[in-house]
Amino acid sequence: MENLLDMTISEMRALLKKREITAVELASFYLKRIERYDNDVMAYLNVTEDKAHEMARIADRKMEQGEDGPLLGIPFGIKDIFCTKGIETTCASQILKGFMPPYDATVIKKLKDASFVHLGKLNMDEFAMGSSTENSSFHITKNPWDLTRIPGGSSGGPAAAVAAGLCAAALGTDTGGSIRQPAGLCGVVGMKPTYGRVSRYGLIAFASSLDQVGPLTRNVSDCAIVMNEIAGFDSMDSTSIPQPVPNYTENLGKDIAGLRIGIPKEYYIDGMDSHVKKAMEESLSIFEKQGAILIDISLPHTEYAVATYCVIGTAEASSNLARYDGVKYGLRTEGKDIADMYKKTRLKGFGKEVKRRIILGTFVLSSGYYDAYYRKAGKVRTLIRRDFDEAFKSCDILITPVSPTTAFRIGEKTEDPLTMYLSDMFTIPSSLAGLPALSLPCGFDDNSLPIGLQIIGRPLDEALMMQAAYVFESVKNIEKIPGAFRKEYLL
Amino acid sequence: MKITREVVEYVAHLGRLDLESHEVDLYTNQLDRILEYIDKLNTLNTEGIEPTGHAMIAQCLLREDVVKDSFNVEESLRNAPERKGNFFKVPPIIELEG
Structure with a gap:
């Protein structure tokens, strides 16, 4: 049992099914690991120990009654952006401290229907605004590979928890790279599905035309299994895509002979970290050896993506965050009249980055600037989409690095917001185009920091992306959990 | 300077x-610098x-307009910072005379 940490979800399920381990024991294994290691990583905001035991007992009872299912009794960590009924949901913001949602997000409901086990809520940048989890208003999460470095963000808690073995899998969200970038920097698998593939109902909104839910896992088959459970149309989300969901595990193990992989030259820039460059070159040659065909392509509007995102993301955020007014839920700071109460509540409740984005977003939507900024950005977004449409005429998937560098040091980029925004330069374009993209660990730099490879696919083509990722993962075995987190198994 | x-x-x-x-x-x-960067769009x-x-989004999705159960008053008000009976309570909006 000592390799429990290295098992896929299917392997854990096989053990549970044979009753070699109970769901309660599996939950305890992770809870003990959290107790032992999360003081170092600080991935969790709230560990729901009682809930986890209760859900594990229910899972055990179901198994005794002969029930089966791909996630039955599997322990998850959940980014604190999903509404969880009766469990505090803060979005890592003071303004939502104490908020107890009266309902579950659709994805949480789906996981519950699959009898998962809820270990706790995971840290993030406040309202998912950030690339390092340093914008959490509660605490900073550390990168398990080097505790002096950031885990990426905004899903830094989920990525760090998966990498340190503090949950079997996690749910995150991605607006401009918030699943893929932390997954890449922590060396785990992270999938941002096609916009609309997974319901956003019950997800606390940041930028509604970009936000998407997805899994963070230690391997590709886990990613496919979680996708099978969470994907699909939801009548509660008007942007949900009414298309059937394929079985994502079906293609895992199929070869990729003849697969056309586009290599966009704009993602292989001069300023790129030399280790990232080398890891990408080695990885591409692995795909080639497996029968894929590499095609040099160009996505000419790539360099405009961060600027476009700065406008669209902040504009949508400024309007979404108008709901935090001290009336319905969360923090209230008293004022002399209602307008004063709003302003004081929002001053006290929002952190620096959130205020910065509300101001920028309000500015680009304000009278006299709307056409120059918001409308202009929408038009450039069309050009960025067309780049991808053109590329997918000759390619089946695209492969790029996830980030230009490996994990940076805590505090390194906090003084300069623009430098921080630019760390997402490779994940933002596919977000703007609504395309599915996944992050896959592909190597390490000289400091043993993980390097992530990004696979971008056609709309709703997640199965093919995972098929390719699975081939790579089967050939190149990459350590997923740092040695420091293997010292004690605690079983 | 674009921003004052x-x-x-x-x-x-x-x-x-x-x-x-x-x-x-x-x-x-900070916003001045960010807007200067954004100007590259021009x-x-x-x-x-x-x-x-x-x-x-390819089409606008419509659903049947049917009455369904929703949150009851208690559930809706449970997170309110301040309430009075079945209402959210807020500071004065209109100034009162005298």
């Missing part, structure tokens, strides 16, 4: 944010290009 303190103060008011003076200075400088000719709002 006055602009930041005005926009903060629109966004119902009561900024401290040092925050106004900070955001004025080097692109976008004449005749339709803006993208949502990347993936």
Whole structure:
């Protein structure tokens, strides 16, 4: 049992099914690991120990009654952006401290229907605004590979928890790279599905035309299994895509002979970290050896993506965050009249980055600037989409690095917001185009920091992306959990 | 400078944010730099290009308009910072005479 940490979800399920381990024991294994290691990583905001035991007992009872299912009794960590009924949901913001949602997000409901086990809520940048989890208003999460470095963000808690073995899998969200970038920097698998593939109902909104839910896992088959459970149309989300969901595990193990992989030259820039460059070159040659065909392509509007995102993301955020007014839920700071109460509540409740984005977003939507900024950005977004449409005429998937560098040091980029925004330069374009993209660990730099490879696919083509990722993962075995987190198994 | 303190103060008011003076200075400088970066969008000719709002939406989805159970009053008010009976309570909106 000592390799429990290295098992896929299917392997854990096989053990549970044979009753070699109970769901309660599996939950305890992770809870003990959290107790032992999360003081170092600080991935969790709230560990729901009682809930986890209760859900594990229910899972055990179901198994005794002969029930089966791909996630039955599997322990998850959940980014604190999903509404969880009766469990505090803060979005890592003071303004939502104490908020107890009266309902579950659709994805949480789906996981519950699959009898998962809820270990706790995971840290993030406040309202998912950030690339390092340093914008959490509660605490900073550390990168398990080097505790002096950031885990990426905004899903830094989920990525760090998966990498340190503090949950079997996690749910995150991605607006401009918030699943893929932390997954890449922590060396785990992270999938941002096609916009609309997974319901956003019950997800606390940041930028509604970009936000998407997805899994963070230690391997590709886990990613496919979680996708099978969470994907699909939801009548509660008007942007949900009414298309059937394929079985994502079906293609895992199929070869990729003849697969056309586009290599966009704009993602292989001069300023790129030399280790990232080398890891990408080695990885591409692995795909080639497996029968894929590499095609040099160009996505000419790539360099405009961060600027476009700065406008669209902040504009949508400024309007979404108008709901935090001290009336319905969360923090209230008293004022002399209602307008004063709003302003004081929002001053006290929002952190620096959130205020910065509300101001920028309000500015680009304000009278006299709307056409120059918001409308202009929408038009450039069309050009960025067309780049991808053109590329997918000759390619089946695209492969790029996830980030230009490996994990940076805590505090390194906090003084300069623009430098921080630019760390997402490779994940933002596919977000703007609504395309599915996944992050896959592909190597390490000289400091043993993980390097992530990004696979971008056609709309709703997640199965093919995972098929390719699975081939790579089967050939190149990459350590997923740092040695420091293997010292004690605690079983 | 594209952005002045006055602009930041005005926009903060629109966004119902009561900024401290040092925050106004900070955001004025930072936003100026960010907007200068965003200005690169103006080097692109976008004449005749339709803006993208949502990347993936092909149609507007409609559902049947049927009455369903929703949250009851207690559930809806449970998170309220202040309530009175079955209502959210807020500070005065209209000034009272005398």
